Amino acid sequence: MTGTTGRVPKQEQEQASDEVTEVAPGILRAQLPIEFTGLGHVNCYVLEDPDGVAIVDPGLPGPSSFKVLRHRLSAAGIPIKRVHTVVVTHSHPDHFGGAGRVRHESGARIVTHQRFRLMWDPLEPPDVDVEDLPEVTEPVGHRFPWDPTPWGGERMAFSRRRKLAMQASRRFPRLMHAPVPTVRLSDADTISLGGRDWVSIHTPGHTDDHLCLYDPAGGVMLSGDHVLPTITPHVGGLSPLADPLATFMESLDKVAAYGDDVSVALPAHGHPFAGLTRRVEAIKQHHVDRLEQLRSAAEQIGRPATVAEFSRRLFSARVQGRMADSETFAHLEHLRQSGAMTRATDPSPYRYVLAD
Numbered sequence: 525m526t527g528t529t530g531r532v533p534k535q536e537q538e539q540a541s542d543e544v545t546e547v548a549p550g551i552l553r554a555q556l557p558i559e560f561t562g563l564g565h566v567n568c569y570v571l572e573d574p575d576g577v578a579i580v581d582p583g584l585p586g587p588s589s590f591k592v593l594r595h596r597l598s599a600a601g602i603p604i605k606r607v608h609t610v611v612v613t614h615s616h617p618d619h620f621g622g623a624g625r626v627r628h629e630s631g632a633r634i635v636t637h638q639r640f641r642l643m644w645d646p647l648e649p650p651d652v653d654v655e656d657l658p659e660v661t662e663p664v665g666h667r668f669p670w671d672p673t674p675w676g677g678e679r680m681a682f683s684r685r686r687k688l689a690m691q692a693s694r695r696f697p698r699l700m701h702a703p704v705p706t707v708r709l710s711d712a713d714t715i716s717l718g719g720r721d722w723v724s725i726h727t728p729g730h731t732d733d734h735l736c737l738y739d740p741a742g743g744v745m746l747s748g749d750h751v752l753p754t755i756t757p758h759v760g761g762l763s764p765l766a767d768p769l770a771t772f773m774e775s776l777d778k779v780a781a782y783g784d785d786v787s788v789a790l791p792a793h794g795h796p797f798a799g800l801t802r803r804v805e806a807i808k809q810h811h812v813d814r815l816e817q818l819r820s821a822a823e824q825i826g827r828p829a830t831v832a833e834f835s836r837r838l839f840s841a842r843v844q845g846r847m848a849d850s851e852t853f854a855h856l857e858h859l860r861q862s863g864a865m866t867r868a869t870d871p872s873p874y875r876y877v878l879a880d
């Protein structure tokens with residue numbers, strides 16, 4: 525991971541440890557390996573109560589991750605059959621992946637935010653009453669990750685095998701162990717897990733269905749990918765949200781409002797941390813800086829430029845690529861929607877320039 529540059533991996537990039545540790549009274553942290561967007565592990569939290577256990581974010585799809593999950597739980601003396609609840613913080617594969625398999629074996633309910641959907645599922649989930657939805661744009665809903673990007677840049681490369689797996693998952697969700705939520709929480713609902721009463725906090729931005737859970741009595745926040753300890757969560761432009769960055773910033777304020785009462789935040793990647801408010805401020809500042817960098821890049825370029833051109837000025841060579849472009853797109857769109865930039869869409873690809 526450190527390679528020849530000697531770069532020290534961030535917490536979130538550390539390889540999964542096989543130790544299961546208690547991170548708050550009655551809450552265990554198991555780490556599952558992932559090789560996904562440069563991260564090394566995902567935290568699967570385990571909350572025990574007299575009826576069994578709830579687990580939060582059971583790792584990537586597929587049998588090998590599930591085998592590790594089974595192994596970690598059994599090291600903690602917990603057979604999969606005891607899992608009565610799987611909470612999925614949001615619709616990314618390193619979080620929802622194992623949910624269907626756990627349900628298949630134990631009959632566990634699958635708890636998500638109300639808006640949970642896989643990116644290739646229809647924008648409006650069937651038979652769900654949708655409320656509290658920030659403004660959305662249609663075209664980017666309901667797509668596969670290798671489909672053309674709205675801004676006309678480079679597409680994401682996927683092996684034929686992974687494409688087939690995702691297509692099959694759309695057509696045969698249960699057969700492919702795709703997660704089908706059985707409990708969809710609304711913002712401010714409460715749910716009892718591990719002997720604690722958790723308040724659901726809808727935190728759209730990283731995805732539009734992101735869910736944090738907050739235990740006010742214990743001062744514990746399960747922060748998912750919304751607030752990570754040392755890397756800034758990805759805010760991409762491939763989102764049904766009209767302005768994912770603005771929505772993300774609002775969601776940061778939403779959790780920061782509880783910040784002083786949170787003694788420990790339990791993120792989906794990296795170690796438990798205190799100082800939630802401080803961390804939120806740092807993440808917000810990062811995006812404010814990014815917007816400023818884009819404005820000055822636009823000034824230097826002095827003509828309409830593509831997302832890829834801006835992206836190369838924002839990101840180091842090591843992290844160039846489609847995810848960096850997607851994040852750049854989200855920032856450029858924020859500047860456009862706030863009136864600081866204008867966009868030409870014809871001819872493709874999109875080009876952005878400072879507004880006069």
Ligand SMILES: [Zn+2]
Binds near residue numbers: 614616730749
């Ligand atoms: Zn994520």
